[in-house]
Amino acid sequence: MKKIAVDAMGGDYAPQAIVEGVNQALSDFSDIEVQLYGDEAKIKQYLTATERVSIIHTDEKIDSDDEPTRAIRNKKNASMVLAAKAVKDGEADAVLSAGNTGALLAAGFFIVGRIKNIDRPGLMSTLPTVDGKGFDMLDLGANAENTAQHLHQYAVLGSFYAKNVRGIAQPRVGLLNNGTESSKGDPLRKETYELLAADESLNFIGNVEARDLMNGVADVVVADGFTGNAVLKSIEGTAMGIMGLLKTAITGGGLRAKLGALLLKDSLRGLKKQLNYSDVGGAVLFGVKAPVVKTHGSSDAKAVYSTIRQIRTMLETDVVAQTAREFSGE
């Protein structure tokens, strides 16, 4: 039985979206057990599942504007903190939250704990490509600064994930850089390039540019946390901006445009679905001792469901334990 600790109180639509996602997941996956941390009365309003689910009541929760590290330290009974502690204490195998990202990262670092020999766990997501296959990118912002050694570890971690969870036999690893030539970049990129090229366990394909990510130029893209964060947010902002402009173009285009949009509805819905990250799950804090997964703050029940499915796959393939063995040299 895979035990998943769920912070029921984090995110814009908590606890409803969280609990409804859990209901669906429990009904589809008979090999998971869910512990819901949060306000029992509120959770019960939405909980329809009756088996393999328990509620651990707490009144406290971390807010989206709480200072992360302080919140983790001071709100000892917050739903997110209790969920992370359950993993530390061996009562659960993974944590899921839609709450304060910084606080979840802090809970991952300080409560769940780093894997031995992994210096800086990184935040990783599967992002969309035009062919629908997606690519994994890390670090998306768990760190503001990284060394070449960290980036090398991200390449190994990302490859492990792509192999085990996404079933890609030889994941193509690219280093995000300001040009494709091997001589490109600042000293950090040049040093990282050498490390990745020298590591024969990796299928390193060289430097990749942000322009080509959505075309699926690599399966795993390695970046420092600052740049990765900027790229992720650029992709999100541009996608939202264009979809907004598209909507304005249609609604502002008069009857003719509205009729056109009506005819195009199914196609446009398909496009939106393709751009929607939530189908592939949440962002994984990779490099800590158990899956710590952040689903978007605006997640609906379906996104929560997808993230539980992702966690289930991570537990089934034992990707974190394998990573730990690899890095500890056992």
Next chain:
Amino acid sequence: MKKIAVDAMGGDYAPQAIVEGVNQALSDFSDIEVQLYGDEAKIKQYLTATERVSIIHTDEKIDSDDEPTRAIRNKKNASMVLAAKAVKDGEADAVLSAGNTGALLAAGFFIVGRIKNIDRPGLMSTLPTVDGKGFDMLDLGANAENTAQHLHQYAVLGSFYAKNVRGIAQPRVGLLNNGTESSKGDPLRKETYELLAADESLNFIGNVEARDLMNGVADVVVADGFTGNAVLKSIEGTAMGIMGLLKTAITGGGLRAKLGALLLKDSLRGLKKQLNYSDVGGAVLFGVKAPVVKTHGSSDAKAVYSTIRQIRTMLETDVVAQTAREFSGE
């Protein structure tokens, strides 16, 4: 008379697109004079303008895959090099090229020359926002590494441009960071934040995130060259990817979707136009002694025309000379 040196041989559609853009600009703007550098016979095939235009013939040109600095040094008679030399020698007031970006940057640094007290000229473009007003961002990749002092200079340069060329009285300057709180970022961002906050000549609005750029969160966005380059290419890649997906959704959506697209045609064309950078001109290498402007390699005649219009405005407002006075403390 404003004298513009144009590299007629750079870009995917040279010399045709370049010369046709020049024809249109000469017909619309009676206060400009254009010097076309390149293959005289080929240029003449497309040149219809007869006044205020001259051809300076050369057989040599810089290719898109030439190593920039070496190309500038070795191809002394390349069209781009001769155009830059014309500015250095006082025969022209500005350079325009659609060719090899790195080579044009090198020509700007080494031939046109830096403005006194500006350490690292930065590449700046006006990028699209949903409200159509756009924002200026720099450095977009002229440098792989920057210090806080460079970023401070970019804030001043960007403000100057937004004020003089775009007519924004008090340009809102934002520092690209991994969060909006003042404490965010790596040491480079923290140091830059202090410098910008302390400079009373700037309308510094604090940190901005890449997610909000397209919503027009700032008029001028300051970034180091590595991150700026990654953000620019992420925006480009995402916009191209989504427009491609939209096309696929329509053409793959059967008769119904095609009919819908037909009705939506005008609205979609408006959207594409709004996302098209080329209407506002090219990327300016800001911090050198004259306007050195790169228009996209895939520029058509209209984009070349828009870039000439932009250069004309830069010369009219004397923004580069003003910048030079500001930085030399005269």
